[in-house]
Amino acid sequence: MGKYKRYCKTLTLTDNPSLIEEYKKVHAKGAAWKEITEGMKEVGILDMEIYLFGSQLFMIMDTIPDFDHDQAMSELAHKPRQAEWEAFVSRFQETDASVSAKRKWQLMDRIYELEQTENYITENGQLKDTNKVDIKSEIV
Template sequence: METQGYEVRKFAGPTKRYCQILNLKDDQDLIEAYRRIHSQENAWPEIRAGIREVGILEMEIYISGNQLCMIVETPADFDWETAMSRLATLPRQAEWEDYVARFQQCAEHASSGEKWKMMERMFYLYE
């Protein structure tokens, strides 16, 4: 586990952040396989390209046990619903969602929006 923190990319213009959660099936072999398919070497190139194509600047997934937290950085004018609707139509996206569902605590053939639950920000260091 990283205790020194993680560097954050800087972007040319204003951005906003979305945070989502999802639980994996509580099976260590499945969790390790899920980690592998998300590695730089094994991630599907069409999925990474699609994420960028809809305007996402950065996406990170953090894990603790079987709990995941996804952080998505976008331009300030990004529209989540429009982008996710478009992403769902891009090459191999539906195939990817069906493939990763076997690792996730979700209904069969659930969309990404049905699997990943948006988190509400409840605190920040107010100015």
């Protein structure tokens, strides 16, 4: 893959165990709406992972190297069914149904990296290089 940009974001869910379980179901394999995942790919999102701890979500978003976060999020907001998806998932979130994903998901500042070589402005993402990963065959 070469180089890519990484963005990390956070969002708080409503602290309700049954709503959190339902939120997990709408994000299970194959459950997210096709138009939503297609729209993300069209704006340059290569991969996305969401993690849950209690009612706190943590997202890792890997993008194309020249990804412009603000421009892409604005473009994404106008993709087919995106506003409908945001309204649908808002019932699980500590946010208003009319708020876009850009305003719901808050960018996080990186404060540490194992072998940091540069400082990055949060909105610009963190340029990563897949060649940096050196997996040792002797690790079990």
